[in-house]
Amino acid sequence: MLRKLFRRDHHSVVGLIKGEEATTVAYHIPEFAAQGKALVLRVPSKQQRPVVLFSPCTQGMAKDSDPSSSSRVGVHLKFWPHFDAVLAYEHPVALMMLRGGADVIMVDHPRDVDSGVQLYCDHDAAAAALHAAYSEAAKQHLVNPNAPVGIWGFSQGGGAAAAALMSAPPKVRVGVVGAPPVHLREVLHRIDGTSATGLIAYAIAGLAVRTKDLSREALGGLNRRGKKIVDACVHQCATATVIRYGTFDTSHWTINRQRLEMLFVGPPALRAEFARLRLDDPARPTPPTGVPIKLWATRFDDLMPFGSIEHLGRIWKNAGVDLLFEVRGRHRIPGRTTLNHMLPYYRHARRDIAWMLGQLKSTPATR
Structure with missing residues (x-):
């Protein structure tokens, strides 16, 4: 498995097997003076495949850390002109979705047009990036425009996913929001x-x-x-x-x-x-009531305050959102190393993917 994960295929994306394809599209969001790229992972098929809009957790500010770039190398250490470590640590999660039967649009976080600097944890810009990347992929016939859509994000990506669900178009049928930064x-x-x-x-x-x-x-x-x-x-x-x-x-x-x-x-x-960036701002809309959403938080999270995520869950629940709120992490790992933040994501990723894909596959196509 590891040998396959970190080898290159003929599309220069690690981990792909026969029948799977990878393409990069560019998106633009003029309302935020930002732009970026997205990696589209797909299996060309006559059968309907649902689409997952995937907003990644914090990969870094360097362009090498963007999924559209890091997916080409998997793991790479650089020592000149400065030390850096590229690690595509969410790429295996995207591959699990692809093998589970969904096409995946994994979006680089948006960057300021003039400076090229990433708009870190600007949830609204990142949400607009998800929708713009989907529109571009559909326009290029890389994904089925009639297929049901799910939104997925953890950590920084969880903030983007939450904001995207608040402005979700009708094609969005399900969401998984993990440990979002509710209040930056x-x-x-x-x-x-x-x-x-x-x-x-x-x-x-x-x-x-x-x-x-x-x-x-x-x-x-x-x-x-x-x-x-x-x-x-x-x-x-x-x-x-x-x-x-x-x-x-x-x-x-x-x-x-x-x-x-x-x-x-x-x-x-x-x-x-x-x-403006607060996800629990009363002025913000809540997700559509007919869209099942799994929101999860880790009680002993090193990075994200548990109480803020729990509060966001109460707001959504009180608004009638079809919400499943999960608390993870029974035991605290000593130290402040981010392990309490990261491990629950990977421990439950396969189950969360199965839940999301189950929701999507039970949803009929739109016309």
């Missing part, structure tokens, strides 16, 4: 000082390219070291960021030696942006 500022507070500290640099970089006010407020409190770390992380995959910048808190990044959470509270542009 709370997440940044939680990970400060853990092995995932470097991901805070991703958020700063993504905020800084949106407007001049956000750039000034996001970068203004950083010292020379902090700005250097942000600049470095823009060109890194997530594994390298964890290795290089994990464990130490962000008080080493700031001019006044306070953690960044203190700088994120006051400035008006940042405060408004964090409010």
Whole structure:
């Protein structure tokens, strides 16, 4: 299995077997001044195959970490001009969906048109990317436009999936939302000082390219070291960021030696942006009531506050959403290593995929 997973096929995507195809499409979302690519995994067939829109968890800010790129190498270490580690760690999940009978559109997170910087955890932009990538794939006849559609996402991708379900077109029939960052500022507070500290640099970089006010407020409190770390992380995959910048808190990044959470509270542009990104904002629509959704959270999650996800579940349930809320992680793994965040995803992935595909295959085609 491992030999097959990390070999290249004639389409230069790892893990494909005879009869499976991979194609890359480009998408544009002018309303967010952003663009990106998506990897379309499919099996050409006369029979209807459902379609899964797959938003990945945090892969990194470097373009090499985008699924459309990392799927070509699987695992790759780079040592020049700087250390980096490409790891396509959700590619096996997409392959399980493909082998289970669905075509998969795995979307790179959107990037700012001018700077090329990823709009980290901008859930609305990432949701628009899912819908735009699907439209492009359908237009090119890479997927069946009449087939039922499911939306899947975990972690950063879970935020995109949640937002996409809130604006779901009628073709969307099911969703799986895993451990989403409901309130980004709370997440940044939680990970400060853990092995995932470097991901805070991703958020700063993504905020800084949106407007001049956000750039000034996001970068203004950083010292020379902090700005250097942000600049470095823009060109890194997530594994390298964890290795290089994990464990130490962000008080080493700031001019006044306070953690960044203190700088994120006051400035008006940042405060408004964090409010816009909240998935539990009462002003947001809820998903359609006729769409089954599995929302899951891990009680001892290292990164995502359990209470925020539970609160989002209550909002959706009270709105009449057909919701299955699952709590995972009976025991806490010591340390703040992200294992409590990642392991439940992989442990339950096969069961979650079976649940989603069962819902999709029981849904008739549209015309």
